[in-house]
Amino acid sequence: MLAEAMAAGLPVVALDAPGAREVLKDGVNGIQLPADAEVQTFAKALTQLHDDPAMRETCAMAARETANVFSKERCAKMALDFYAEVRRGTLRQRKEIEQSPWGTLVERLGVEWRLITERADAVVSALMV
Incomplete structure (x- = not known):
């Protein structure tokens, strides 16, 4: 699911876990949170991406590049x-x-x-x- 979101040009917020760890680079193509992150921490990360258009655009461009690496x-x-x-x-x-x-x-x-x-x-x- 992460690669599909990235292919659509969306930076992602995800928990540190196998699969996500290989695709998501924190601060590059999205935000990676600790595996035990609270709901509030997740919401805060989403808000950060929403409120920072420059970060969102930079992560979106990197997300598209990442998606190409994982294309079928x-x-x-x-x-x-x-x-x-x-x-x-x-x-x-x-x-x-x-x-x-x-x-x-x-x-x-x-x-x-x-x-x-x-x-x-x-x-x-x-x-x-």
């Missing part, structure tokens, strides 16, 4: 970039393993296993006739 497009791109990096890392690791002595051993065991299963299938087929 940017977050989706970051997630896709992360998944692509993980995939590249996984493919790179797989290639390194395949080219290592361990990978060679695993490949040879796979070939041997296929030969054994093919021969076992042939024996079973011959006995069934």
